[in-house]
Amino acid sequence: QVQLxxxxxxxxxxxxxxxxxxxxxxxxxxxxxxxWFRQAPGREREFVAAIRWSDxxxxxxxxxxxxxxxxxDYGKNTMYLQMNSLKPEDTAVYxxxxxxxxxxxxxxxxxxxxxxxxxxxxxxxxS
Numbered sequence: 001q002v003q004l005x006x007x008x009x010x011x012x013x014x015x016x017x018x019x020x021x022x023x024x025x026x027x028x029x030x031x032x033x034x035x036w037f038r039q040a041p042g043r044e045r046e047f048v049a050a051i052r053w054s055d056x057x058x059x060x061x062x063x064x065x066x067x068x069x070x071x072x073d074y075g076k077n078t079m080y081l082q083m084n085s086l087k088p089e090d091t092a093v094y095x096x097x098x099x100x101x102x103x104x105x106x107x108x109x110x111x112x113x114x115x116x117x118x119x120x121x122x123x124x125x126x127s
Contacts (some may be wrong), residue, residue, distance in 0.1 A: 001026050002024070002025070002026040002027060002028050002098075002116050003024070003025045003026055003118075004022055004023070004024055004096050004097070004098060004116055004117060004118035005022065005023050005025070005118055005119070006020060006021065006022050006094060006095065006118045006119070006120055006121035007021045007022075007023070007121055008020040008021050008121060009094060009121030009122045009123045009124075010122075010123070010124070011124045011125075011126065012086055012123075012124070012125055012126070013125070013126055014086060014087055014088055014125055014126065014127050015085060015086065016086050017082070017083060017084045017085075017086065018083045018086065018123060019080055019081065019082050019083070020080065020081040020083065020094055020096075020121060020123070021078055021079070021080055022034070022036075022078065022079040022080075022081075022096030022118060023076070023077060023078045024077045024078070024079075024098065025077070028098055028116065029098065029099075029100050029101060030101075031053045031054040031101045032053050032098045032099060032100065032101060033050055033051075033052055033053070033098070033099045033100070033101065033102060033107075033108055033113070033114075034050060034051050034053060034070075034072060034079045034096065034097070034098055035047065035048075035049065035050035035051075035096070035097045035098075035099065035108060035113075035114055036048040036049045036050070036070060036079075036081050036094060036095070036096055036097075037094070037095045037096075037097060037111060038090075038092035038093065038094045038095065038123075039092055039093050039095070039120075040089075040091060040092040040093075043092075045095070045111055046061075047061060047108070047109040047110070047111070048060070048061060048064060048068065048070075048081065048094070049061070049064065049068055049069075049070040050070065050108040050109075051070045051071065051072050051079060052101075052103075053072060053074070053101075054101060056072065057105075058070050058071075059105055059108050059109075061109075067083065067084050067085045067086075068081060068082065068083050068084070069081070069082040069084075070082075079096060081094070083123070086123075086125045087125060088125045088126065088127045089125075090125050091123060091124050091125050093120040093121065093122050093123075094120060094121050094122075094123050095117055095118055095119075095120045096117070096118045097111075097114035097115075097116060097117045097118070098114060098115060099113045099114040099115055099116075100115065
């Protein structure tokens with residue numbers, strides 16, 4: 001059975017950095033879209049970043065690009081999210097997800113596009 005497991009969350013001071021990991025096990029799409037989402041308390045889950053496995057292209061919310069970097073290690077079946085200059089408003093549960101290959105980047109921003117989800121890892125940024 002497919003499993004996506006996030007790790008690397010924790011408590012960090014504003015301005016600090018964290019690197020999240022998402023390791024995939026089990027049978028999954030041969031060339032997926034891998035994405036990161038986050039959900040803060042009382043707020044809707046929102047897109048953070050994605051990477052297209054087939055070519056390594058990456059996608060971000062405009063407000064996050066420059067602080068966050070998504071990458072993939074194909075040999076380790078792992079996706080990363082490097083988060084720098086963290087702000088209290090980045091506090092959320094961060095989820096990784098996998099969806100079928102698509103060359104329409106507009107689909108990557110939508111939660112409904114993704115078929116598999118991890119259980120999330122908590123990121124808390126203190127002021």
